[in-house]
Amino acid sequence: MARLSAREDGGIVEDPRSLLQQRPSIEEISERYDQMQQRLLDRLNTEVGPLTWAVSDPVSRASCTEFPEIFDAESWVLESWRAPGNLADERWPRAVAIVAEITGEYGFGEPEIIVNRSGDHEITGNDQYGAVYQFGTAANTVLMVTTGCRLRP
Secondary structure (H helix, E strand, O other), X not given: OOOEEEOOOOOEEEOHHHHHHOOOOHHHHHHHHHHHHHHXXXXXXXXXXXXXXXXXXXXXXXXXXXXXXXXXXXXXXXXXXXXXXXXXXXXXXXXXXXXXXXXXXXXXXXXXXXXXXXXXXXXXXXXXXXXXXXXXXXXXXXEEEEOOXXXXX
């Protein structure tokens, strides 16, 4: 159970470490989001492609700005994926529907439009624990997922 502490304004907040302990581990969530990414890549390739996906960036790790006082917590940017070329504007709505459907199954909210103009589109979405995905198409089509803050083992 999470520990509680009082705020100066009289409200109650949960202890940051307790909040992090309630979240799946960094290994568990990265495995889950790797699975999500693979499903996205496969469906996008099949339904709006063909797309030739390749890893554009390896996994990277960063400290958590959300919980700076917790030194054994970090966030991972999972392998980022890129397919050469742009999705045609008429295929973009189908791509967004695929991304919204699959990411929704993994606890992400509705996509937020970042860019939506001819030949240049980008959406993002968040889950309840600070994980974020970005999906877009312009010169290339790209997919990136960040885990949100988790405790290291």
